[in-house]
Amino acid sequence: MPTAGIAATEGEDGHGKLIRAGFLRQAQSGIFQMLPLGLRVQQKVERLLDKRMQSIGASRLSLSTFSTEELWQKSNRLHKVAPELFRLQDRKNTRLLLSPTHEEEMTALVASTVHSYKDLPVRLYQTTRKYRDEMRPRHGLLRSREFVMNDLYTFDLCQEAAIDTYHHISAVYSAFFADLKLPVLVAEANAGHMGGNYSHEFHLSHSVGSDVVAVCRVCGHAVAYEGAAAAAQQQGDEGQDGQAKGQDGQAKGQDDQAKGQDDQAKCRQCKTGSLRLERGLELAHTFYLGTRYSEPLDLCVPVASGPDSPIHMGCYGIGVSRLIGAVAELKADHRGLHWPRLMAPFEVAMVPSSPQVPPEMLSLYDALAAQGLDVVLDDRDKRFGWKMRDADLAGYPVVVVLGQAWRDDSMCEVQCSSLGINQTVASQALPAFVGKVISSL
């Protein structure tokens, strides 16, 4: 897929670079087509999440895009989220909706299959598209109307076990963001429409964020700023699944207002520290739901004494497409994007300075691939300068330049902007050298 051009636009943001570099295209307001480069990033995030989910014994499934109004009425949530639902009727006039999140369907599914406490705990997740008819889609993947979420649902017999699960999964979420070397603030949050007892938000500290987080200057304890959340809730614009809460303009106002109020406020946790306010971009959200959904949807198991006991649930979401947009914003500079190694569409780009790709160059490619490196060879019929600027724009962690020195003496130039490396290496030493650079990223 050809990129859209090499000339940078004045004041172009990360989203603009994603478009220009050919990661995605906008089809309609807030609706995007994921092009091959963008899909590679998305699949890398998915696989990384698969590993983390496997480590907690969660099984992956894939629920339908559709849910029914009937089910959302049972959980008493239909009217709360109605303005943002995409709704439709099928040819038999069943009232369907495109799921913005899957608590209802997941609870109903597990209720139809789990009948004994012996089957617990159960941990199920998926990585699928979700839908939200935003009033004002903006910032590309940061607030889109169709988005990709990794959502995990946990089912435990009692509250104590469910809280243990909650802490365990929160730690796994932090580990996932650490894999990507992203500085994430974990903030206490209001459970909002999800119901349930407590909840945390995982924020990337960034000026484009529409949330405000209050961080204690002494103990570091972070709290999602409730003034902003409450105001957003009033407007029916409350996030329920890791999408943005509040509106940007509004959040900015809150920001100033909050500064005035909270400069004097003390930390709830240590009771001594004053609070620093940061703009946050929400990437993930965790909720201990308790029996908020299991009771109305009749997800219970028999226990030794008394009536059947409702199962204690948790739900956990990471915004996959939003994460891609957020990393693009956070790491873009004047030259282009910069991907963490584990999210990069390719780890290594080989850029020949002439249009010919002789067999020795293919052997070199094979040698890098045989090292387990995810490498791409830019054999497009374009000028060398264009290709180099395109590689900078796309943000590959390592670029191997095969120029005159390669043709004359089999010497390659290895560039890694994030480590400040620009070194000439003999081609036989290249695989080992690049492997070492990549593994230190």
Add this chain to the structure above:
Amino acid sequence: MPTAGIAATEGEDGHGKLIRAGFLRQAQSGIFQMLPLGLRVQQKVERLLDKRMQSIGASRLSLSTFSTEELWQKSNRLHKVAPELFRLQDRKNTRLLLSPTHEEEMTALVASTVHSYKDLPVRLYQTTRKYRDEMRPRHGLLRSREFVMNDLYTFDLCQEAAIDTYHHISAVYSAFFADLKLPVLVAEANAGHMGGNYSHEFHLSHSVGSDVVAVCRVCGHAVAYEGAAAAAQQQGDEGQDGQAKGQDGQAKGQDDQAKGQDDQAKCRQCKTGSLRLERGLELAHTFYLGTRYSEPLDLCVPVASGPDSPIHMGCYGIGVSRLIGAVAELKADHRGLHWPRLMAPFEVAMVPSSPQVPPEMLSLYDALAAQGLDVVLDDRDKRFGWKMRDADLAGYPVVVVLGQAWRDDSMCEVQCSSLGINQTVASQALPAFVGKVISSL
């Protein structure tokens, strides 16, 4: 995810076994939730297709679920497929539809990015959900309203190159079905609503199929039986993307009628052979589209002389969820499902006869996994007989039984029903032995 039960139902079909074995659940008529076992099968098919698509230089992308009525009006297809579209309006009253297929969106996307003959050929594919509001969803995944398709679109400068591409991809499709060891009939077909000049259908010969294929007794040339297709078309029930054409009851009638008519008919190809009629289940469809979409949607490139030239397109679809349903039907017997090795949710199931899983058993599991085998250890708290019947029901190609002989003398029993193997092997020899069995499947 617990299975639904071990007791077989009288006359249960493949779909019934998929439900009972816990591969999927029906959410609503024609709408299914893919459970972990089913999703594993789907992902294996996806990865196999990724390899085949890579071999023809096709890049994977992921278009939105949404398309617009406006675009389908431009291609003049909206009214033809209208009865089967899921339609909706967003909050700004844009008229959207859930795409049943992606020719329009793909053509519009490529028109926005390809501006020179130098960028051609382009080959793009995706594996995504598609939607079709069937009048009568039935046979589970064989005719569902939400389904998974692998769809490939090709863009060539001229007809000759596009026809070459067509033949190349047809061969790749045949190779894909050969990977799965599925006997597939490739039949000449009518291009129908897709427009374009010619087309082939890939059928699995099976009594549950709703199509009829006429096969020459002499040269083997196969033709989709047009009486059935024409009658189905009249009813507005024409398939455009690998979903079933015609209605089953009707196809049966056609069958008898066709037998009368075609017993005398001669093969179009060799002009001598008489025709044998077979019931077919359509798994894939290929179309040479020519300029059917590139002209109305203005996908053209400048050429040396004269006006811009419209690009010649092809489109190709494999019904991924339908394939899963079809293989379940084709291969189920009284004991359960039988997956081709490359589609099996796991290649090897280890079934211990006692509930304990000692460390030596985990080491054995690790040794099998280290061989590159996709293995599962059934450590559920269930009786041995239940687990064995569950393994039969789920259709794992190889089952390793760890019973008394294993506890006493480290001997394992290896079962492979499709090769008729039931052999006792020392545990240290197990990985090599199972590897050999699996590689001959």
